[in-house]
Amino acid sequence: xxxxxxxxxxxxxxxxxxxxxxxxxxxxxxxxxxxxxxxxxxxxxxxxxxxxxxxxxxxxxxxxxxxxxxxxxxxxxxxxxxxxxxxxxxxxxxxxxxxxxxxxxxxxxxxxxxxxxxxxxxxxxxxxxxxxxxxxxxxxxxxxxxxxxxxxxxxxxxxxxxxxxxxxxxxxxxxxxxxxxxxxxxxxxxxxxxxxxxxxxxxxxxxxxxxxxxxxxxxxxxxxxxxxxxxxxxxxxxxxxxxxxxxxxxxxxxxxxxxxxxxxxxxxxxxxxxxxxxxxxxxxxxxxxxxxxxxxxxxxxxxxxxxxxxxxxxxxxxxxxxxxxxxxxxxxxxxxxxxxxxxxxxxxxxxxxxxxxxxx
Amino acid sequence: xxxxxxxxxxxxxxxxxxxxxxxxxxxxxxxxxxxxxxxxxxxxxxxxxxxxxxxxxxxxxxxxxxxxxxxxxxxxxxxxxxxxxxxxxxxxxxxxxxxxxxxxxxxxxxxxxxxxxxxxxxxxxxxxxxxxxxx
Numbered sequence: 001x002x003x004x005x006x007x008x009x010x011x012x013x014x015x016x017x018x019x020x021x022x023x024x025x026x027x028x029x030x031x032x033x034x035x036x037x038x039x040x041x042x043x044x045x046x047x048x049x050x051x052x053x054x055x056x057x058x059x060x061x062x063x064x065x066x067x068x069x070x071x072x073x074x075x076x077x078x079x080x081x082x083x084x085x086x087x088x089x090x091x092x093x094x095x096x097x098x099x100x101x102x103x104x105x106x107x108x109x110x111x112x113x114x115x116x117x118x119x120x121x122x123x124x125x126x127x128x129x130x131x132x133x134x135x136x137x138x139x140x141x142x143x144x145x146x147x148x149x150x151x152x153x154x155x156x157x158x159x160x161x162x163x164x165x166x167x168x169x170x171x172x173x174x175x176x177x178x179x180x181x182x183x184x185x186x187x188x189x190x191x192x193x194x195x196x197x198x199x200x201x202x203x204x205x206x207x208x209x210x211x212x213x214x215x216x217x218x219x220x221x222x223x224x225x226x227x228x229x230x231x232x233x234x235x236x237x238x239x240x241x242x243x244x245x246x247x248x249x250x251x252x253x254x255x256x257x258x259x260x261x262x263x264x265x266x267x268x269x270x271x272x273x274x275x276x277x278x279x280x281x282x283x284x285x286x287x288x289x290x291x292x293x294x295x296x297x298x299x300x301x302x303x304x305x306x307x308x309x310x311x312x313x314x315x316x317x318x319x320x321x322x323x324x325x326x327x328x329x330x331x332x333x334x335x336x337x338x339x340x341x342x343x344x345x346x347x348x349x350x351x352x353x354x355x356x357x358x359x360x
Numbered sequence: 361x362x363x364x365x366x367x368x369x370x371x372x373x374x375x376x377x378x379x380x381x382x383x384x385x386x387x388x389x390x391x392x393x394x395x396x397x398x399x400x401x402x403x404x405x406x407x408x409x410x411x412x413x414x415x416x417x418x419x420x421x422x423x424x425x426x427x428x429x430x431x432x433x434x435x436x437x438x439x440x441x442x443x444x445x446x447x448x449x450x451x452x453x454x455x456x457x458x459x460x461x462x463x464x465x466x467x468x469x470x471x472x473x474x475x476x477x478x479x480x481x482x483x484x485x486x487x488x489x490x491x492x493x494x495x
Binding site: 080206207208209222224226227228291293295302304306308317318320322326327329330 | 379382383401406407408409411412413424426428430431432433435452453454456457458
């Protein structure tokens, strides 16, 4: 006999609203439906009533984890519409901020995953790692969540002491390689809760258009930093980790390897930070009547901004935002089919969902 | 890029040169969206999103379908005065949520699919979230 089991809108592990309605037989999930929109904010509409300065502040609030990525993607689109080029130092600072954000996002996710596995010691350890990154973000920008770093034509704040960040990166990389990665890859707890659980096949990942670590853990080797480089990524050397198992463990392994790759990128960007201005000296600019598209590889995958503007207008005619969780969440339906009910919270957390982004 | 040539050979559309960020824009009038989606999926392209923009003076909507091919973005845009357009959901699963969202925001009907349950909870009828609130 089958029965319907709702999980949410108050999630057992995450503090955001979302509902997974599971159809179960005994302890096995046969199918599931996803419901979002419990906190839909209409930000795209609100954006059409804001000038370009207010717009940056607004879009920074789409997400509390990857707030830098949202303003970066928006500013890149607006730079196309105004034909303004950021100076090289600004492009490097954007890479540094984006990778620090990826570090703190991935480590935060590892902590949440550890908690859902029942591994609370590792949860505490992950938040201690993350705190080091948050301290650096605060030292650079003065803020811990909404950094206010991006502007049209560059960034608002310089990195005065790259060596301080470099020391933190080296220390963090060593600690994570020595403690976090081995525990997640070899411990019985992690293996029993993650291996062969919540499998997303390569075919389903492709047909659902999955992005980011969720796609890469199912053998889809896509990463915009390499495939369509922006900021200063074309000058960075790094690998794109790909796993093929498609289970929770594969998603965990991809993110663990990405943490180490982020450290590698940070070392290059901090070591090669060019001298010069941090923003374009052009203070007067005009928006062309056009639409511009910008994409960035956020910690969770591709973020895309499609911005339309009419010349002499103070406000955009359209701002469309497609966030990574928006395309990754439908894959949860396929991941939970055949899984045990007890694994459902961890499976859906394994895509590192952001309901704030989804309910933009 | 071969895929662009293949698209031009198979569909009635014009194309502009890729801009600096690699976006290739196709303009079209009577595009068979479902055939295009099938064609692009078979060619290994990834569906990205649909951007809907309401045209001024009640002239309808502009719809832009974005696809990614190896880091290159393909943008297929067309305007429609009608409020109906073919759904590609059954040939491209990735289009499900964005079709539902556009239906709810602008009351555009994607023909050939169902919408329940509502994706966005702010209203109980289509078109309530962006179009109606603005009035």
